[in-house]
Amino acid sequence: MATVVELKQALKEALEKRGVLGxxxxxxxxxxxxxxxxxxxxxxxLSRENLLINELVREYLEYNKYKYTASVLTAVLRIVGKFLFQKLASLKCPWIDSFLSKS
Structure with missing residues (x-):
């Protein structure tokens, strides 16, 4: 019969293997x-610029598969959902307008 320590270790390994522990x-x-x-x-x-920067950081984290860090950032910043392109296009910010016109 397995000891409590062995059961804890087996559970930890199973959770790590499935990516649940992180x-x-x-x-x-x-x-x-x-x-x-x-x-x-x-x-x-939040200013429009800071909102955009926060979203860019969140997208960077998700793109690089830092999903746990992104989930903490999302909770801390209270960012909900994806930043919609229509919202971006409606912002009146010269450097955003310049960026969008180049794409």
Whole structure:
């Protein structure tokens, strides 16, 4: 019969193999950040530029398969869903307009 230590090790290995352990760790980190976030002091509204930068960082993380880091970033920044191209095109920002005209 397996010992408790052996069962723990087998469970850890199975979760790591399936990629679940990293996801659980990322979820715990996100929840810790959320719990520590001081809701009594509201954050300043994000500028359009910062919103775009945050989304670019999130997309970079996802593109490079840093999905756990991206999930923590998403939770911390409260970014929901993908940034729509139509929203990007509607922003009145010279450097965004310049970038979009080159594509």
């Amino acid at each position: 996801q659980i760790r990322a979820n715990i980190r996100a929840e810790v950040f959320h719990a520590l976030d001081d809701q009594s002091e509201p954050r300043p509204p």
